[in-house]
Amino acid sequence: MPDNTLRARDELFWQTFADRYAVEPGPINLENGYFGRMSRTVVEEYQHNIELINRSNSVHVRQRFEQSESLQIRAQLAELISMPAETVALTRNATEGLQSLIRNYNLLKPGDQVLICDLEYDTVKGAMRWLAHHRGVELIEIEHAHPASFDSLLATYREAFERYPKLKLMALTHVTHRTGLVMPVKAIAAAAREHGIDVILDGAHALGQLEFNLDDLGIAFAGYNLHKWIGAPLTLGFIYIAPHRLADIDPDMGEMHFPLTDIRARTSYSTPNIPALRTLPLVLEEHHAMGGAAAKGARLNYLRNLWVSAVRDLPGIDVMTPDDPRLYCCITSLRFTRHDDQQLMVERLLNEYNLFTVMRSGAASGPCIRITPGLTTTAADIELLTRALTELR
Numbered sequence: 001m002p003d004n005t006l007r008a009r010d011e012l013f014w015q016t017f018a019d020r021y022a023v024e025p026g027p028i029n030l031e032n033g034y035f036g037r038m039s040r041t042v043v044e045e046y047q048h049n050i051e052l053i054n055r056s057n058s059v060h061v062r063q064r065f066e067q068s069e070s071l072q073i074r075a076q077l078a079e080l081i082s083m084p085a086e087t088v089a090l091t092r093n094a095t096e097g098l099q100s101l102i103r104n105y106n107l108l109k110p111g112d113q114v115l116i117c118d119l120e121y122d123t124v125k126g127a128m129r130w131l132a133h134h135r136g137v138e139l140i141e142i143e144h145a146h147p148a149s150f151d152s153l154l155a156t157y158r159e160a161f162e163r164y165p166k167l168k169l170m171a172l173t174h175v176t177h178r179t180g181l182v183m184p185v186k187a188i189a190a191a192a193r194e195h196g197i198d199v200i201l202d203g204a205h206a207l208g209q210l211e212f213n214l215d216d217l218g219i220a221f222a223g224y225n226l227h228k229w230i231g232a233p234l235t236l237g238f239i240y241i242a243p244h245r246l247a248d249i250d251p252d253m254g255e256m257h258f259p260l261t262d263i264r265a266r267t268s269y270s271t272p273n274i275p276a277l278r279t280l281p282l283v284l285e286e287h288h289a290m291g292g293a294a295a296k297g298a299r300l301n302y303l304r305n306l307w308v309s310a311v312r313d314l315p316g317i318d319v320m321t322p323d324d325p326r327l328y329c330c331i332t333s334l335r336f337t338r339h340d341d342q343q344l345m346v347e348r349l350l351n352e353y354n355l356f357t358v359m360r361s362g363a364a365s366g367p368c369i370r371i372t373p374g375l376t377t378t379a380a381d382i383e384l385l386t387r388a389l390t391e392l393r
């Protein structure tokens with residue numbers, strides 16, 4: 001496998017790679033953070049699986065899928081995060097998994113405190129607020145300073161841990177969808193541990209573009225989806241629970257299809273998207289064949305750095321993530337500082353330059369425009385973006 005950094009800038013290679021994806025003519029998509037495209041071969045396999053499962057119905061599902069295929073798929077999924085199969089349970093998306101972890105975490109007593117920050121995903125914020133109503137705990141909401149640094153992020157958490165001694169549980173987002181900031185998960189989780197605080201990690205945007213090891217990060221509870229940077233069909237996700245912490249998450253709403261000692265009892269028992277799951281082995285094969293998260297991440301970061309390095313110092317533009325390589329990935333947001341209405345600027349990027357982006361609000365520092373290149377994005381697309389930002393500011 002060639003050096004990822006060298007290959008990241010090889011436009012010819014990436015053009016050949018991009019040809020594996022069917023792309024609808026239209027605006028240049030710089031909003032690849034919503035979900036990822038499937039390759040043509042994955043689409044074909046998915047279609048084949050839809051037809052197969054539709055034809056064979058429960059005969060195939062009960063005789064083969066439930067007995068063996070689903071177990072193999074689960075084992076392959078666990079391999080993706082270098083964990084044993086027993087630590088992983090399938091869900092339909094990241095939200096379902098994270099909400100189940102939050103709802104069923106059983107170590108909270110009335111009067112305890114739980115923590116979120118401004119950058120968490122809304123469904124995670126909602127689930128933590130739900131805890132406050134239903135478990136009698138107090139929700140503490142903190143805000144991160146902008147611009148952030150490794151030290152400022154860690155210091156903000158340390159301060160909260162000192163100030164709120166009844167904190168027992170916190171949500172942490174590995175890669176925030178608002179600005180693309182990559183949280184120093186290992187350092188934050190270590191500080192939380194010193195105060196006896198458990199962390200539920202939202203890994204939705206990390207899987208497939210960042211390399212990580214959950215043991216090394218010190219994370220016992222995490223939720224993921226497979227439809228962002230892995231390139232799987234929509235409707236697939238999973239949770240991870242470290243085996244020695246399984247008892248701290250209750251079965252989901254009294255779920256009794258699996259024994260208490262089985263992580264699968266922590267998710268709702270329902271009919272999954274079987275054709276999508278049967279497509280997963282090919283998706284993972286393609287992900288690994290191209291060099292996995294290391295290769296994808298290197299290319300995506302290269303594209304991010306192309307535009308960020310060109311506009312970082314321009315008056316009128318505020319880039320929301322720092323250039324500390326520990327703190328950024330391909331998603332990066334910006335703000336036009338001389339324009340009040342960022343949504344209007346999203347529209348101008350589209351109408352005047354054919355560039356499709358999205359506004360994100362909810363960060364304490366205010367609304368911003370999220371730029372997310374994808375695996376079919378070219379250096380020429382980024383050049384156009386750079387020109388547009390330079391002119392529009």
Ligand SMILES: Cc1ncc(COP(=O)(O)O)c(C=O)c1O
Nearest residue numbers: 093094095096121177202204225
């Ligand atoms: C940081 C983050 N967490 C969670 C989610 C939810 O993922 P899903 O749509 O798979 O439930 C998203 C989706 O965009 C996200 O960006």
